[in-house]
Amino acid sequence: MMTAKKSVAYGPVDMHVGKRVRIRRKLLNLSQTNLGDSVGLTFQQIQKYERGANRKRPA
Numbered sequence: 001m002m003t004a005k006k007s008v009a010y011g012p013v014d015m016h017v018g019k020r021v022r023i024r025r026k027l028l029n030l031s032q033t034n035l036g037d038s039v040g041l042t043f044q045q046i047q048k049y050e051r052g053a054n055r056k057r058p059a
Helices: 012-027 032-039 043-051
Strands: none
Touching: 012 043, 032 043
């Protein structure tokens, strides 16, 4: 039985903050891995923050 993939809607504030994190990271010439290492996160977590997917939305 196939299940439909749920659509995920990220909040506008989360998306805005994520874009700002990405811009700043690029201005500082840091990779996601370097930034993650410096703040104690994995690069996957940095990717989530940059996408605005860092919070679980209520159902």
